[in-house]
Amino acid sequence: MQAGHFRDQATGAGKRERTRAALLDATVQLIAEKGMEAVKINDITTAAGMANGTFYNYFNDKDEVLREAAYSVASAVSQQLDREMKAITDAPTRVVRATKNFISIILQKPEWAFILLENKHTLPGLRDDVAQYLQADIELGVAQNKFDVTVTPFLLQQIIALVGAAITIQFEAGSNETQTHEVCENILRLLGFSPTKARKQVASAIEGDAN
Amino acid sequence: MQAGHFRDQATGAGKRERTRAALLDATVQLIAEKGMEAVKINDITTAAGMANGTFYNYFNDKDEVLREAAYSVASAVSQQLDREMKAITDAPTRVVRATKNFISIILQKPEWAFILLENKHTLPGLRDDVAQYLQADIELGVAQNKFDVTVTPFLLQQIIALVGAAITIQFEAGSNETQTHEVCENILRLLGFSPTKARKQVASAIEGDAN
Amino acid sequence: MQAGHFRDQATGAGKRERTRAALLDATVQLIAEKGMEAVKINDITTAAGMANGTFYNYFNDKDEVLREAAYSVASAVSQQLDREMKAITDAPTRVVRATKNFISIILQKPEWAFILLENKHTLPGLRDDVAQYLQADIELGVAQNKFDVTVTPFLLQQIIALVGAAITIQFEAGSNETQTHEVCENILRLLGFSPTKARKQVASAIEGDAN
Amino acid sequence: MQAGHFRDQATGAGKRERTRAALLDATVQLIAEKGMEAVKINDITTAAGMANGTFYNYFNDKDEVLREAAYSVASAVSQQLDREMKAITDAPTRVVRATKNFISIILQKPEWAFILLENKHTLPGLRDDVAQYLQADIELGVAQNKFDVTVTPFLLQQIIALVGAAITIQFEAGSNETQTHEVCENILRLLGFSPTKARKQVASAIEGDAN
DNA sequence: GATGAATGAGTATTCATTCAT
DNA sequence: AATGAATGAATACTCATTCAT
Numbered sequence: 001m002q003a004g005h006f007r008d009q010a011t012g013a014g015k016r017e018r019t020r021a022a023l024l025d026a027t028v029q030l031i032a033e034k035g036m037e038a039v040k041i042n043d044i045t046t047a048a049g050m051a052n053g054t055f056y057n058y059f060n061d062k063d064e065v066l067r068e069a070a071y072s073v074a075s076a077v078s079q080q081l082d083r084e085m086k087a088i089t090d091a092p093t094r095v096v097r098a099t100k101n102f103i104s105i106i107l108q109k110p111e112w113a114f115i116l117l118e119n120k121h122t123l124p125g126l127r128d129d130v131a132q133y134l135q136a137d138i139e140l141g142v143a144q145n146k147f148d149v150t151v152t153p154f155l156l157q158q159i160i161a162l163v164g165a166a167i168t169i170q171f172e173a174g175s176n177e178t179q180t181h182e183v184c185e186n187i188l189r190l191l192g193f194s195p196t197k198a199r200k201q202v203a204s205a206i207e208g209d210a211n
Numbered sequence: 212m213q214a215g216h217f218r219d220q221a222t223g224a225g226k227r228e229r230t231r232a233a234l235l236d237a238t239v240q241l242i243a244e245k246g247m248e249a250v251k252i253n254d255i256t257t258a259a260g261m262a263n264g265t266f267y268n269y270f271n272d273k274d275e276v277l278r279e280a281a282y283s284v285a286s287a288v289s290q291q292l293d294r295e296m297k298a299i300t301d302a303p304t305r306v307v308r309a310t311k312n313f314i315s316i317i318l319q320k321p322e323w324a325f326i327l328l329e330n331k332h333t334l335p336g337l338r339d340d341v342a343q344y345l346q347a348d349i350e351l352g353v354a355q356n357k358f359d360v361t362v363t364p365f366l367l368q369q370i371i372a373l374v375g376a377a378i379t380i381q382f383e384a385g386s387n388e389t390q391t392h393e394v395c396e397n398i399l400r401l402l403g404f405s406p407t408k409a410r411k412q413v414a415s416a417i418e419g420d421a422n
Numbered sequence: 423m424q425a426g427h428f429r430d431q432a433t434g435a436g437k438r439e440r441t442r443a444a445l446l447d448a449t450v451q452l453i454a455e456k457g458m459e460a461v462k463i464n465d466i467t468t469a470a471g472m473a474n475g476t477f478y479n480y481f482n483d484k485d486e487v488l489r490e491a492a493y494s495v496a497s498a499v500s501q502q503l504d505r506e507m508k509a510i511t512d513a514p515t516r517v518v519r520a521t522k523n524f525i526s527i528i529l530q531k532p533e534w535a536f537i538l539l540e541n542k543h544t545l546p547g548l549r550d551d552v553a554q555y556l557q558a559d560i561e562l563g564v565a566q567n568k569f570d571v572t573v574t575p576f577l578l579q580q581i582i583a584l585v586g587a588a589i590t591i592q593f594e595a596g597s598n599e600t601q602t603h604e605v606c607e608n609i610l611r612l613l614g615f616s617p618t619k620a621r622k623q624v625a626s627a628i629e630g631d632a633n
Numbered sequence: 634m635q636a637g638h639f640r641d642q643a644t645g646a647g648k649r650e651r652t653r654a655a656l657l658d659a660t661v662q663l664i665a666e667k668g669m670e671a672v673k674i675n676d677i678t679t680a681a682g683m684a685n686g687t688f689y690n691y692f693n694d695k696d697e698v699l700r701e702a703a704y705s706v707a708s709a710v711s712q713q714l715d716r717e718m719k720a721i722t723d724a725p726t727r728v729v730r731a732t733k734n735f736i737s738i739i740l741q742k743p744e745w746a747f748i749l750l751e752n753k754h755t756l757p758g759l760r761d762d763v764a765q766y767l768q769a770d771i772e773l774g775v776a777q778n779k780f781d782v783t784v785t786p787f788l789l790q791q792i793i794a795l796v797g798a799a800i801t802i803q804f805e806a807g808s809n810e811t812q813t814h815e816v817c818e819n820i821l822r823l824l825g826f827s828p829t830k831a832r833k834q835v836a837s838a839i840e841g842d843a844n
Numbered sequence: 845g846a847t848g849a850a851t852g853a854g855t856a857t858t859c860a861t862t863c864a865t
Numbered sequence: 866a867a868t869g870a871a872t873g874a875a876t877a878c879t880c881a882t883t884c885a886t
Contacts (some may be wrong), residue, residue, distance in 0.1 A: 005265065011333055015866095016866090019866095037248060039859060040859065040860085041859075041861085042859075042860095050867075051866085051867065051868045051869055052860095052861095052868085052869065053861090053862085053863085053867070053868055053869060053870090054866080054867055054868070054869095055861095056860095056861070056862080057866065057867075061860075061861080062859095062860065062861095092855090109413075117288060130267055140410075148406045149406075154380060154390050155393070157376050157379075157380055158373055158376055158377070158393075158394070158397055160376070161372040161373055161375065161376035162369055162373070165368050165369055165371070165372035166365075166369070169365060169368055179365050182365060182366070182369075183369070189400045189401050189403070190397050190400050190401065192400070192405075192406045194403075194405060195359050195360075195403050207272050226848095226849070227848090227849075230849075230850090251871090251875090251876065251877085252876075252877060252878080253877090255875075261850070261851085262850065262852055263852070264851055264852060264853090264876095264878090264879080264880085265849080265850055265852095266849075266878090267877095267878065267879075267880095268848090268849065268850075272877080272878075273877070273878090279854070320855045321859085437869095437870070438869090439869075441870080441871090447655070459670060462854090462855065462856085462858085463855075463856060464855075464856090472871070472872085473871065473872045473873055474856095474857095474872085474873070475857090475858080475859085475871075475872055475873060475874090476807070476871055476872070476873095477856095477857095477871080478856095478857070478858075478859095479870065479871075480868090483856080483857080484855095484856070484857095520838070570828050571828075576799075576802060576812050576815060577815070578817075579798050579802055580798055580799070580816070580819055582790055582797055582798070583794040583795055583797065583798035584795070586794065586795055587790050587791055587793070587794035588787075590790075591787060591790055601787050604785075604787060604788070604791075605791070608791055608823050611822045611823050612819050612822050612823065614825060614827075614828050617781045617782075617825050618823075648845095652845095673879090673880065673881085674880075674881060674882085675880075675881095683846075683847085684846065684847045684848055684883095685847085685848065685882095686846070686847055686848060686849090686883085686884085687845080687846055687847070687848095688882095689881095689882075690845065690846075694881075694882080695880095695881065695882095732876095781862090823884080
């Protein structure tokens with residue numbers, strides 16, 4: 001029986017919740033190690049230290065764990081991001097900080113990165129959550145006269161694609177602060193900033209960040 | 212026995228070539244319908260109108276067809292794109308036209324779209340081909356003093372991500388000329404164009420296009 | 423569900439052991455009927471009265487059962503032989519008795535005979551076990567000044583070949599006590615006995631045997 | 634198209650014979666390389682330089698080639714042995730020389746060794762041929778008052794087993810003249826010779842041999 | 845006779861899921 | 866609730882054999 005994010009969350013909860021959390025942790029871990037389609041029920045239960053039959057007392061089928069694992073990760077990321085963004089009001093700063101924090105959160109938990117990347121297409125919930133979040137910030141920036149764009153779902157997806165590509169590359173080639181700054185600049189360019197202004201904005205936005 | 216791109220190419224060739232082409236066509240079709248990992252050898256041979264064993268007279272194993280199917284599609288797209296880009300010398304125009312043509316070629320053959328999207332990560336050849344192509348055009352633009360960027364692999368992947376996202380969306384929601392124009396503008400913004408100049412450049416580049 | 427040597431051994435053991443034993447019994451039986459290479463997993467499970475997939479809860483692959491079946495038989499024979507040879511100290515008597523008992527054990531379980539004969543070349547363990555056993559007895563005889571030979575691996579294999587041929591013939595044409603006596607005499611001749619002494623020695627050695 | 638024993642034999646014969654011989658040669662070669670059960674029709678025709686369908690113009694099925702290949706080898710060995718034994722009249726000398734020559738012929742064509750050893754059990758013809766040959770020599774020796782045995786099929790098989798074991802060992806561990814002498818001595822011991830006489834007899838029999 | 849494309853029955857192996865204990 | 870043995874449908878791959886050209 002190993003430690004794990006969800007299991008830690010469930011400490012103190014009933015036994016049922018703890019067992020369930022252990023299965024989810026095992027699932028997340030295995031997805032990170034071998035990819036979604038290579039995860040077997042037996043691997044999950046073995047990793048969680050129980051008999052294979054036990055699995056079906058907690059999930060109806062394999063799809064269900066996979067979906068819940070992905071959802072849990074997404075919502076954990078989302079909560080952490082919320083916490084770190086509360087006090088910021090300037091839209092460009094919000095966009096830059098959110099991007100930087102998002103990338104950093106994900107790269108610190110490689111097993112989360114994998115799930116999120118694998119599910120970009122599959123998991124509509126995640127994509128939409130992120131999009132809503134982003135949409136609010138961009139609309140704010142438009143209202144503040146900082147961004148020269150029309151806010152469309154298409155635009156949001158374009159920006160998400162930039163972030164996704166950056167994560168993929170850093171996930172494969174290792175974390176890289178310069179690249180993180182570049183995505184931020186690129187996003188600002190997409191939003192209408194000139195190269196020079198984008199660079200300055202990124203610099204100042206990051207200056208004020210503890211991370 | 213159905214028609215199909217590769218089978219058409221092989222008309223007149225020997226029987227061996229024709230059968231092989233039929234298997235490839237069936238494979239491409241099935242990938243488009245159900246995704247790579249859901250393709251079964253039996254499906255392929257059934258779709259191609261032959262016995263299951265015949266498959267193995269032409270391919271060593273499942274991986275081999277999948278790889279060849281992806282490769283064939285990529286190279287068909289690449290050839291068509293080359294043909295259409297020959298005479299253009301202005302870098303921004305090249306970038307816009309290539310983007311537009313690429314999207315249009317792929318959306319005309321939805322079964323190709325799927326393969327290309329599924330293999331973005333898997334098929335290193337394709338991604339690198341596209342990247343090289345793009346790199347040449349961007350370096351040209353830098354030399355022509357049109358783009359304000361440093362050319363890095365990271366930048367290329369960012370641009371490819373924009374195009375990939377656009378294709379994905381149009382593949383799901385239907386072809387959309389406005390969105391195609393927007394990707395082009397976004398790419399130019401990334402390359403240092405102001406919103407206004409980007410819009411004008413796209414308009415003029417596309418004006419001269421027959422498609 | 424049939425009786426069988428290993429299943430009998432496993433009576434009273436856990437269910438897991440009993441199922442495993444049933445699979446081994448079925449395997450041994452099938453090898454005897456059709457030879458090693460003709461044994462199919464489906465035959466084994468059907469003969470053992472279970473579903474095909476059950477096999478893989480107990481063995482990793484076909485090779486593993488075949489190897490274990492052969493090994494189990496060899497070790498069963500070996501144990502039985504040990505039990506029957508304990509008290510004998512005179513080397514020529516040991517050689518004669520061991521030969522006779524070995525042949526008799528094997529011919530009483532025809533399914534064992536087949537496995538042992540088929541694996542003479544494949545199963546190095548068995549051949550070496552028998553050889554070591556034999557070597558000890560022959561060296562004893564040399565020390566007792568009863569045998570006129572130099573003990574070499576080659577000599578041991580020659581003697582084993584005599585026993586193997588005798589078993590093969592009796593396996594095909596039926597058990598035959600005269601032939602068993604003849605092999606024993608032949609072995610003694612190989613070890614330097616004259617025809618007359620060999621005959622007497624065999625007669626006296628066998629006289630004292632209960633079997 | 635390669636050279637090969639049977640193909641050489643068939644030089645000058647009709648085309649049909651030559652093609653057939655080429656297939657047999659290929660078969661023998663492949664058996665030697667990978668064992669009987671691993672030989673595939675496609676391998677045979679490829680090795681013989683023809684299309685797979687051609688095979689069935691010459692043989693009814695796979696078993697037929699395998700059988701004929703084994704038979705051809707056996708009869709080639711037999712012919713060569715006959716040639717070398719003609720002039721010898723003393724029975725013990727015949728036995729020793731035949732054994733030595735047999736072993737030497739087989740070890741010189743490793744591909745033949747393999748076939749002969751693999752078919753010891755399967756190919757009744759071969760075993761019986763050798764047995765008849767041997768029987769004649771031993772009966773001669775009994776008539777010459779040189780051997781102290783009763784001639785039975787069982788005895789013949791015992792002797793053949795000794796030779797077979799010697800070939801197997803030398804095939805695996807390399808040709809070894811001492812071991813060849815030892816088999817000969819062992820055979821003479823079986824036939825009633827004392828250790829000393831056996832040794833002398835072998836020495837004198839081999840002295841007169843060109844090989 | 846020669847060819848080689850096509851065939852399809854046969855087999856090992858995997859794994860989600862069920863269910864009696 | 867937990868267990869873990871049993872299940873069997875699903876699937877890739879092999880290869881002797883056939884037969885139209």
